[in-house]
Amino acid sequence: MAAELHVELVAADRSVWSGEATLVVARTTSGDIGVMPGHQPLLGVLESGPVTIRTTDGGTVVAAVHGGFLSFADNKLSLLAEIAELADEIDAQRAERALERAKSDDDDAAGRRADVRLRAVAVR
Numbered sequence: 001m002a003a004e005l006h007v008e009l010v011a012a013d014r015s016v017w018s019g020e021a022t023l024v025v026a027r028t029t030s031g032d033i034g035v036m037p038g039h040q041p042l043l044g045v046l047e048s049g050p051v052t053i054r055t056t057d058g059g060t061v062v063a064a065v066h067g068g069f070l071s072f073a074d075n076k077l078s079l080l081a082e083i084a085e086l087a088d089e090i091d092a093q094r095a096e097r098a099l100e101r102a103k104s105d106d107d108d109a110a111g112r113r114a115d116v117r118l119r120a121v122a123v124r
Contacts, residue, residue, distance in 0.1 A: 004056045005037045005075045009063060017061055021088040023054040024077055026070060033070075043071040046081060048112055050120040064085040064120035066113055083113075087120040095121065 007024055009017040024035045027049035035042075045066040055060040068081035095117040102111035 004039055005031045005077055007053055009084055011081050016063060016084045016086060020056040021053045022056055032057045035072050035077055037075055039072055044070045046070055048116045050123050051079060052123060061118050062123045064090060064116045066116060077082045090117050092118065092121045105121050
């Protein structure tokens with residue numbers, strides 16, 4: 001069994017993160033899943049939520065992901081997201097304002113997106 005897996009996190013408009021990892025945790029329609037080197041091949045549908053990547057150098061990369069798919073085979077994990085933002089790219093104050101605006105406008109979808117952004121920032 002290999003000690004690392006190759007991860008590609010791609011959004012519809014750009015490559016968000018690529019590198020080697022020891023663990024990736026993501027939310028799927030079946031629940032939260034952790035993928036480590038040697039995991040059984042899988043294909044899943046991503047739910048909106050934070051994705052946590054433990055890098056081989058001991059670091060952590062966190063991204064807010066909004067829908068998409070994940071695929072794992074041959075120690076390669078592909079996360080193909082509709083929208084993905086690294087936690088370091090997220091302006092927490094702007095996300096808080098967006099959440100408040102979504103609540104006042106009764107916009108559930110916008111509220112979920114803002115909530116995921118805030119959760120990703122909190123994890124990093």
